[in-house]
Amino acid sequence: MSAKRNYGSLYAAPQGLWLLLFFAAPLVIIVAYSFMEKGLYGGVEPRLSLDAYRALANPSLLLVAFRTLLVSLVATVLTLIVALPCGYSIARSGNQSLRLFLVIVPFWTNFLVRIYAWIAILGNEGFLNDALRALGVVADPVQFLYNQWAVVLVLVYMYLPYAILPLFSTIDKFDFTLLEAARDLGATKLEALRLVLLPNIKGGLVTAILFTFIPIFGAYAVPLLVGGKDSYMLGNIIADQVTKTRNWPLAAAISMTVTVLTGLAALVFLFRSRKPAPQSVEEPAAPLGVAGTSAVPSGGAR
Amino acid sequence: MSEIVRPSAPRGRRKPSFSDWVFYATVLFLFLPLFVLFAYSFNASKGGAWTGFSLVWYEKLVLGSPELWKALTNSLLIALGSATGATILGTLAAVGTNRFRFRGRAAVKALSFVPMILPEIVVGVSLLVFFAGIKLKLGMTTVLIAHTTFNLPFVYLLVSARLEEFDPSLVEAARDLGANERQTLLRVIVPMALPGVASGFLTAVTLSLEDFVITFFVSGPGATTLPLYIYSMIRFGVSPVINALSAVMVAGTIALVFPLRKFLKAFAVHQ
Incomplete structure (x- = not known):
């Protein structure tokens, strides 16, 4: 390779320039706006100001931030609790392609169609209320929608496949005879899973956590459509500040906060997962230790 | 024993x-x-x-919903356009960073990874602010730019993964046998990378068809995509037509995924 001309930068330039222009530059603008004064009719005044960051300390905003964190944590934990056995079950199944098919079909169904489907189930005129009334359990419709629980339920539904697929892909590479060895050496079933399986599937766990927590933390559509006013998340506040209140510096400051927080979370997780496991089954080629990355994209992270 | x-x-x-x-x-x-x-x-x-x-x-879906068909057409145009753009740029960049060491290589790699871990809402808002700043009117163009941008990292990653798998000496051999750079690229590298390029393209099409949040911010009059249309149906009066539309889309997904079921494992594990 050394003797030939180096075309590397030539090849990489178009994508590099595109991302500089349409990804990095907009982000830089957001950073800059967050330190400016808000314009009278939207936009910004080009004067340096920390107003937007001071406004972050607003108790109602802090409440939303806290709620966003709580909802994201609860939804991520619930997702993992369900996804871990699912990934294990698919990996040990004799018919992996059928089981993957069953997970991927809902996952590839349009994001908004799936949200709408839950409205059709949980709504006052929905399937669940109809069923409950038909069975005589309730007389009047129960309000299932437009609260925190509906948001968590639908978020878990949306992001389950994002967790199942990377977990499956890591567990599938695991040498199951190790479990039997552990059992032969006297470990109980649970001990074997906890002490032998879990440390070996760290990479998949980290990917699963990142690919559920990050999109949920920035969730916008789900709380908007199945949540009520009291289930607003940071994503909704950002959108409102941009489109309704037109306080761009504040929207920028909240965006920065969200970005920094998710970035830190990602770094911490990736860093911790890079400490070598007792017997690593991760592929070294996987970018940044994220195994099964592309199992994720084809569904909507919305 | x-x-x-x-x-x-x-x-x-x-x-x-x-x-x-x-x-x-x-x-x-x-x-x-x-x-x-x-x-x-x-x-x-x-x-x-x-x-x-x-x-x-x-019946209503097929005969009485011209706006829906317009939205579907927009979605398909944007999906194909942005996937094509992202596939060309992403494949070139993957070939470049895979075969050569050059200044800025690390930056290109990093820049290709970050958009994936950024919350969509931040990407959407920053693009909206950017387009307002350069006074570009919101419409099909801005949606196309936005979709190409969020598709790029995925294509880059999928093609890179594929390129890492095959033997670099094949490329060396082609050069030694007198192929110039263009011939090497088109006759050796691209054919070998084709599975990665194809899955990158398909992933980009799917992502584009799916996207709601980013599109919501950068779309303007005349650029309503299917997800935006469904969103407005949910928000402003649900018509049961949406049930029929959803059923068709689910059936379409099944029809698309079922023939691919043998490859789903490769899809989930390998890439």
């Missing part, structure tokens, strides 16, 4: 374990909303209660 009979074979038929039951329950959970939509799409009445079988919503 005699054969040791293991209590449980690693794979194959066996009694459903705890994790299997969780899996079955999860599949029911995942499919329940799809079944409900499917059933409702054949319901004669507008409301929730079942009043009889009817195809009236399908």
Whole structure:
């Protein structure tokens, strides 16, 4: 390779320039706006100001931030609790392609169609209320929608496949005879899973956590459509500040906060997962230790 | 040594374990909303209660929803356009960073990874602010730019993964045998990378068709995509046509995924 001309930068330039222009530059603008004064009719005044960051300390905003964190944590934990056995079950199944098919079909169904489907189930005129009334359990419709629980339920539904697929892909590479060895050496079933399986599937766990927590933390559509006013998340506040209140510096400051927080979370997780496991089954080629990355994209992270 | 009979074979038929039951329950959970939509799409009445079988919503879907068809056309145009753009740029960049060491290589790699871990809402808002700043009117162009941008990292990653797999000496051999850079690229590298390029393109098409949040911010008059249209149907008066549309889309997804089921494992594990 050394003797030939180096075309590397030539090849990489178009994508590099595109991302500089349409990804990095907009982000830089957001950073800059967050330190400016808000314009009278939207936009910004080009004067340096920390107003937007001071406004972050607003108790109602802090409440939303806290709620966003709580909802994201609860939804991520619930997702993992369900996804871990699912990934294990698919990996040990004799018919992996059928089981993957069953997970991927809902996952590839349009994001908004799936949200709408839950409205059709949980709504006052929905399937669940109809069923409950038909069975005589309730007389009047129960309000299932437009609260925190509906948001968590639908978020878990949306992001389950994002967790199942990377977990499956890591567990599938695991040498199951190790479990039997552990059992032969006297470990109980649970001990074997906890002490032998879990440390070996760290990479998949980290990917699963990142690919559920990050999109949920920035969730916008789900709380908007199945949540009520009291289930607003940071994503909704950002959108409102941009489109309704037109306080761009504040929207920028909240965006920065969200970005920094998710970035830190990602770094911490990736860093911790890079400490070598007792017997690593991760592929070294996987970018940044994220195994099964592309199992994720084809569904909507919305 | 005699054969040791293991209590449980690693794979194959066996009694459903705890994790299997969780899996079955999860599949029911995942499919329940799809079944409900499917059933409702054949319901004669507008409301929730079942009043009889009817195809009236399908008829309305096909004949009485010009806006929906416009939205679908927009979505397809944007998906194909942005996927093509992202595939060309992403493949070139992957070839460049895979074969050569050059200044800025690390920056290109980093820049290709970051957009994936950024919350969509931040990407959407920053693009909106950017387009406002350069006074570009929101419409098909801005949506196309936005979709190309969020598609790029995925194409880059998929093609890179593929390129890392094959033997670089093949490229060396081509050069030694007198192929110039263009011939090497088109006759050796691209054909070898084709599975990665194809999956990158398909992923980009799917992502584009799916996207709601980013599109929501950068779309303008005349650039309503299918997800935006469904969103407005949900927000401003649900018509049962949406059930029929959803049922068609679910059926379409199944029809698309089922022939690919043999490759799903490769899809989930390998890339």
